[in-house]
Amino acid sequence: MVYAFDYDWIAQYWPVLLKGTAITVELTLVGGVLGVALGVACAWARAYGPTWLQGIVAAYVELIRNTPFLIQLFFIFFGLPALGVRMGELEAANLAMVVNLGAYSCEIVRAGLQATPRGQFEAGASLGMSRLQTFWYVVLIPSLQRIWPALSSQIVIVMLGSAAVSQIAAEDLTFAANFIQSRSFRAFESYFVATLIYLLLAILLRQLLRGIGWTLFPKRAAL
Amino acid sequence: MSLIEITEVKKRFGSNEVLKGINLDVDPGEVIAIIGKSGSGKSTLLRCINGLETIDEGSISVAGAQLLPDELHLKALRLKVGMIFQQFNLFPHLTAGRNVMLSQMVVKKTPAADAEAMARKMLERVGLAQKFDAYPDQLSGGQQQRVAIARALAMQPIALLCDEITSALDPELVNEVLAVVKELASEGMTLLMVTHEMRFARDVCSRVVFMHQGRVHEIGPPEAVFSSPQTPELQQFLGVL
Amino acid sequence: MNDFTTWDIVRNLLLAARWTIVLSLVSFMGGGIVAGILLFLRIGSSRAGRIFVQGYVELFQGTPLLMQLFLAFFGLGLFGVNVPAWLAAGLALILWSAAFLTEIWRGCVESIVRGQWEASSSLGMGYVQQMRHVILPQALRIAVPPTVGFSVQVVKGTALTSIIGFVELSKAGTIVTNATFQPFTVYGLVALIYFCLCWPLSKSSQILERKLNVAHRNH
Numbered sequence: 001m002v003y004a005f006d007y008d009w010i011a012q013y014w015p016v017l018l019k020g021t022a023i024t025v026e027l028t029l030v031g032g033v034l035g036v037a038l039g040v041a042c043a044w045a046r047a048y049g050p051t052w053l054q055g056i057v058a059a060y061v062e063l064i065r066n067t068p069f070l071i072q073l074f075f076i077f078f079g080l081p082a083l084g085v086r087m088g089e090l091e092a093a094n095l096a097m098v099v100n101l102g103a104y105s106c107e108i109v110r111a112g113l114q115a116t117p118r119g120q121f122e123a124g125a126s127l128g129m130s131r132l133q134t135f136w137y138v139v140l141i142p143s144l145q146r147i148w149p150a151l152s153s154q155i156v157i158v159m160l161g162s163a164a165v166s167q168i169a170a171e172d173l174t175f176a177a178n179f180i181q182s183r184s185f186r187a188f189e190s191y192f193v194a195t196l197i198y199l200l201l202a203i204l205l206r207q208l209l210r211g212i213g214w215t216l217f218p219k220r221a222a223l
Numbered sequence: 224m225s226l227i228e229i230t231e232v233k234k235r236f237g238s239n240e241v242l243k244g245i246n247l248d249v250d251p252g253e254v255i256a257i258i259g260k261s262g263s264g265k266s267t268l269l270r271c272i273n274g275l276e277t278i279d280e281g282s283i284s285v286a287g288a289q290l291l292p293d294e295l296h297l298k299a300l301r302l303k304v305g306m307i308f309q310q311f312n313l314f315p316h317l318t319a320g321r322n323v324m325l326s327q328m329v330v331k332k333t334p335a336a337d338a339e340a341m342a343r344k345m346l347e348r349v350g351l352a353q354k355f356d357a358y359p360d361q362l363s364g365g366q367q368q369r370v371a372i373a374r375a376l377a378m379q380p381i382a383l384l385c386d387e388i389t390s391a392l393d394p395e396l397v398n399e400v401l402a403v404v405k406e407l408a409s410e411g412m413t414l415l416m417v418t419h420e421m422r423f424a425r426d427v428c429s430r431v432v433f434m435h436q437g438r439v440h441e442i443g444p445p446e447a448v449f450s451s452p453q454t455p456e457l458q459q460f461l462g463v464l
Numbered sequence: 465m466n467d468f469t470t471w472d473i474v475r476n477l478l479l480a481a482r483w484t485i486v487l488s489l490v491s492f493m494g495g496g497i498v499a500g501i502l503l504f505l506r507i508g509s510s511r512a513g514r515i516f517v518q519g520y521v522e523l524f525q526g527t528p529l530l531m532q533l534f535l536a537f538f539g540l541g542l543f544g545v546n547v548p549a550w551l552a553a554g555l556a557l558i559l560w561s562a563a564f565l566t567e568i569w570r571g572c573v574e575s576i577v578r579g580q581w582e583a584s585s586s587l588g589m590g591y592v593q594q595m596r597h598v599i600l601p602q603a604l605r606i607a608v609p610p611t612v613g614f615s616v617q618v619v620k621g622t623a624l625t626s627i628i629g630f631v632e633l634s635k636a637g638t639i640v641t642n643a644t645f646q647p648f649t650v651y652g653l654v655a656l657i658y659f660c661l662c663w664p665l666s667k668s669s670q671i672l673e674r675k676l677n678v679a680h681r682n683h
Contacts, residue, residue, distance in 0.1 A: 066616065066662035067655045068623035070634055075655060078647035156526075163528035167627060174530060187538040195531040202526040273586050294590060301588040312583035316601045326587035329597055371583075378587060 009184040010193065013176075020176025021197055023090070027172060028159040028205065031097030035158065036151065038098060039105025040144075044135065046106065047113050057106065064103035070164045072096050077168040093165035093172070101158045108150045112143030145217040152209035156202050163198070173197060224287070226251045226382060226413055227272065227304075232281035234267055241267045243437035244281070249382070254414045256424035256445075259434035260460060265417045268434070269384045272415070273306045286381060302330070305375030309387040311367040313359040319346065319370045320355035323377045331378070338377075345373035349403050365396030369403055376407075383407065385416035421461075425449050433457045468644045474653060480636030481657050487632060488619045488661075490554050495561025495618070496611075502566040507573055509591075517566065524563035530624050532556045537628045553625035561618055568614060572607040573599060609676060613669035616662045623658070633657060 010017075042057045049057070064072065076099075077092040087095070116139050124134030144151075166174035177194035181187040225248035234242040241264045249255055257265045270276045272283055274290060274297045283290040285303050290296065313322050323342035327333040333341070346352050349369040359367055368388055375383060385404065389397045401423050408414055408427050418424055424431055424445060431448040433441040435456045441448060452458045502520065505513035524532065536559075537552035576599050584594045626635035637654040641647045 062663065062666075063655075063659065066620075066666055067658045068620040068634065070623045070626070071637070071651060071655050071658060074634075074637070074647070075651040078641065079651045080648070082646075082648035160526075160528040163530040164624065164627075166530075174528070177531075177534075188535065188542060191531055191534040191538060195527045195535060198528055198531060199523070199526045275582055275585060297585075298588045298590065301586055306583075306586035308579060308583060308586075310579050312579035314580065314583070314598055314602075316605065325597055326584070326589060329593045330588040374587070 005189060006186055007189055007193075009180065009186055009189070013180045013184070016176045016180060017173070017193065017197065020171060020173035020194075021201070023171055023175075024159070024162055024173040024198075024201065027090075027093055027097060027162050027165065027170075028155070028201075030094050031101055031158055031162070032155045034094075034098040035101025036105050036155070038102030039109050040140070042102060042106035043109035043113055046110055048131075048135070061103045061106050064100055065107070069096065069100050069161050070167065072100060073164060073168060089165070089168045089170040092168055093162070093170040096165070097158055097162060100161070101154065104154050104158075105151055108147050108154060109143065111150075112147035113139060115146060116143055141217070145213075148209075148213045148217065152206065152213070155209060156205055159205055160198060160202060225249060226253075226286055227415070228282075228284045229268075229272070230282050232268070232271060232283060233279050234264075234271060234276060235279050241437055242271070242278075245437075245439055247432065247439060247442075249413060249415065251381075251413055252411045253430060254408045254428045255416070255430050255432060256428040257415065257417045257432045257434060258419075258421070258424065258460070259440075263434040264437045265434045266386055269306070269386050269415060269417055273304055273384055274300055275306075298330070302378060303380055304382050304384060305378055305380035306384045307368070307371050307375055307386065307388045309391050311359075311364070311371045311391070313367050313370055313374070315359050318356050318358055319351065319362065319373075322359070322370055323374045326374070327377055341377050342373070345377045346370070348376065348406075349373045350399075363396060364392045365399045368392065368400045372400075372403055372407075382413035382415065385414065385418070387417050387419065389418070389420060421449070433460065435460075468640075468646075470649070473640055473644065473646070473650060476640055477633060477636055477650075477653055477657055480631060481633045481661070483630070483632040484619065484622050484634075484658075485661070487550070487553060487557065487622045487625065487630070488615070491557035491561050491622070492615050492618045494554070494558035495565055498558060498562035499565035499569060502562060503569050503573070506566060506570050521563045521567055524560050525567070529556070529560050529621055530627060532560055533624055533628050549625065549628050549630040552628055553622070553630045557618065557621060557625070560621065561614075564614055564617065565611065568610045569603070569607050572603040572610075575606060576602050606676065609669050609673035612665055612672060616665045616669070619661050619665070620658065 042061065045053045045057045046061075073092065073096040076096050077087075077089065080086075120138050120142075121134060124138040129137070162172060163174040165172050166178060169175065173194055177190045181190040184190065227247075227249040229245055229247040229249075232242055232245040233240065245264075245268060257268065259265050267276060271278050272285070272290075274292065277292045278290075285300055288296075288299060288303070290300055313319075314325065317325060320339065320342050323345055324335070324338040327338040327341060328335060343352065343355060346355055349372050351366060351369055351373065354362060354366060354370070359370070362370065371388075372383075388404075389400055392400065397420070401420065404414065404416070405423075405427050416428075426445075428445050430442060431445050432439055433448060433452075433454075433456075435454075441452065441454055441457050448457070449461065452461055502517045506517040508514070533552065533556045536556035537547060537549070540547040540552055540555070580598055580602070581594060584598045589597070622632055623634040626632060626638065629635070631639075633654055637650050641650045644650060
């Protein structure tokens with residue numbers, strides 16, 4: 001018997017898919033912006049912060065990078081309430097993504113900082129810039145420019161990884177596909193369509209990040 | 224009959240014509256220095272003779288065999304003509320001895336024992352018999368370049384192409400490499416070398432080719448070329464030096 | 465309700481962790497074999513082969529692993545009657561790993577400088593001989609650290625197979641949580657076990673990388 005593919009249900013369920021897509025996009029935007037910000041802060045702390053802070057950040061980065069996102073998510077959503085920290089599934093999903101991307105982008109940004117020649121720092125200081133000014137203009141911006149491609153692919157990876165948040169009932173795109181397949185009994189088609197949407201999102205996100213790179217660092221050719 | 228015959232060779236990179244019709248015949252045992260400014264096409268010419276670049280027009284033949292861009296003809300040509308590069312290009316994962324043995328074994332199917340004997344002989348010829356088991360990163364630049372020469376010689380070529388083989392070396396290492404080349408020349412090896420070592424060209428070469436803007440601009444024995452350059456371009460080039 | 469001692473929890477989790485390890489090994493090695501084939505198509509001379517592999521990589525790196533697991537699970541279901549979760553899990557993880565390993569290894573092959581190709585050409589070697597004797601031996605050396613590093617991603621990736629019902633460490637965590645109502649302890653322990661599996665791999669990747677860089681500087 002040949003399996004008959006059936007996509008008629010899409011007409012009926014597209015608002016569900018659309019809502020799920022919107023939530024995935026929202027999670028990615030919040031996770032991306034806050035995650036990179038956390039990563040930059042951690043990279044700064046590891047490079048120039050006090051020793052005790054360096055230790056804490058190092059432990060955080062190693063812990064996150066060596067455990068699955070799914071378990072981080074479960075720990076935050078199911079485990080933390082034992083400590084009295086309760087949150088909704090969307091908040092938990094957002095938090096998990098920020099914490100996850102923060103650790104990865106910390107390592108990426110740190111690699112960029114380490115590639116900055118020492119002379120740059122001294123040149124900044126000799127021009128009378130403060131430590132923070134030097135860090136921002138002379139060290140951080142060129143570093144970010146250098147590691148922007150790596151950071152971009154990490155953000156895409158986190159977006160794709162966000163499919164796991166459906167497991168704590170955050171109503172993202174995967175949740176929508178689960179919901180549709182349970183109603184329409186068209187499992188393969190539901191996940192196939194969701195997969196295509198993810199692929200589209202990944203392509204668009206990559207383009208967006210490339211555009212942001214061009215806007216933030218207009219003189220790309222210089223490096 | 225000439226050993227290497229280069230006839231009306233043209234080469235373009237996109238819209239940029241690098242070689243604009245080169246004619247050059249090289250007799251057996253000749254040592255030819257090719258000089259000229261960077262961008263004059265001298266390296267490209269050598270790379271064409273070895274088939275690393277394909278030519279757009281004209282013909283190149285070595286010992287009567289035509290250079291054609293298919294794998295079989297190329298291989299036949301490369302067995303006749305060895306090449307030494309500016310950056311040595313030794314295989315970093317193999318010892319000096321293995322570097323010299325590898326192509327004998329995989330290209331000529333020489334048995335390992337014979338290949339090793341040949342490798343030892345060639346390394347001795349370039350003065351590095353004791354470095355058989357050293358890896359390239361344990362050797363100085365001059366020693367690496369000498370291994371590269373031994374590697375090319377082990378294939379028993381009838382001519383050797385040298386592409387600025389001393390340009391990447393520290394000044395104090397240049398002479399040990401040039402001494403090896405001089406030795407080869409005195410033994411009758413046919414040599415085509417792109418070089419900036421004018422004194423070496425004057426002392427060792429039978430003819431000097433001055434290339435300018437993709438053409439052979441002046442050619443002659445070293446005394447003539449260096450002592451009484453005919454064209455203003457060559458006069459300027461020699462004056463600049 | 466709390467008949468479970470901490471030891472009971474740990475024991476159950478460790479027993480399940482065996483399946484995490486087995487699945488990781490199978491996926492990593494299977495992925496490596498598939499990636500080897502894809503790599504040859506990718507750097508080979510056939511245009512169709514190159515485009516196919518590019519598309520393959522784009523597809524598997526551009527979609528969530530979880531979706532790939534679902535599609536393998538329900539896709540295989542279209543052919544057979546009943547698909548065991550381990551089969552779908554293994555298949556999806558092998559194909560997913562292959563995409564990433566292909567890209568990693570391609571980068572290594574392409575990082576071999578052009579002079580190595582030219583020198584071996586000038587000595588009369590053909591493409592296969594160059595690959596076999598000159599390019600691949602060097603590329604493999606460079607490839608070791610990132611390949612070991614990627615094995616961490618594979619171990620973590622296996623966690624998602626719990627969602628299609630494969631009982632490994634993560635699934636065991638959920639089952640034990642439902643029995644003990646101690647999510648904080650259980651998921652904390654699960655994370656710890658994953659950490660013990662992954663951290664040595666991450667660390668050795670870093671150490672290998674540093675060694676390689678030192679070796680390179682000696683040139």
